[in-house]
Amino acid sequence: MSDMSVRFSDGTAYEQGMGRWSRPVGEVFLDWLAPPAGWRWLDVGCGSGAFTELLVQRCAPAETFGIDPSQAQLAFARNRPGARGAVFQPGDAMALPFADNRFDAAVMALVIFFVPDPAKALAEMVRVVRPAGLVAAYAWDRLTGGSPFAPVQAELRAMGVPMVLPPSLNVSRTDALRELWADAGLTQLETREIAVQREFPDFDAFWEASTKTGTVRQTLAGMPREDIERLKQRVRARMTPGAQGAITHQARANAIRGRVPG
16 A cells, blocks of 8 residues: 555546536435435535535535535635535535534445545534434445455455555445444435446546546556556556447445434
């Protein structure tokens, strides 16, 4: 594992690489939560605002706040036409800038394994949600190949390339999420797996989307050009094109929800 910190400093690149995966998994997640209209929502680690936009469009919220440490991501989120009415502001998941019991629901969408201390962040989510309110999250199942970028990550490992990794990758496991939620005192715990897929017109489109952002982009930034080309060819050999060269890839996320006692 590299000692580089994970950075998301380009909202446009994040949207092209991860944001377009975020929408289908977020839609399934919200269908599963089935929240009532009129709630006050907090999206912790909102990034480019892909999930926040879904909250605005699908949940008829009374209020929606998104926080993220990246000013570039927040700038992109504020320009989303579908997220009008949402408030985006800088913030730390482990020290939320809100009063106790401020929200009806707090969520972390594809972000909990990027938090250095997930238990502290979860305690903050519990603090700002009212009694009987909802605290939920979902994360790519990277440890068993569920990441949208799993083919690239697998070949990086096979080549022995030190990868930039999220600081709390282990918490993406369902049993780890359940333990974390239970330790935080949340009740009515439920978990599920969410599987989604995307189709790319060809391998080059898949490669472009898989290397534009996050830990893969940072890992490739430290590699010689000839090694990147070798990696690309290895990934190409893993994929099975469909009709007219199209590439279909599936990803999996683990989701959890619970209620604040009271």
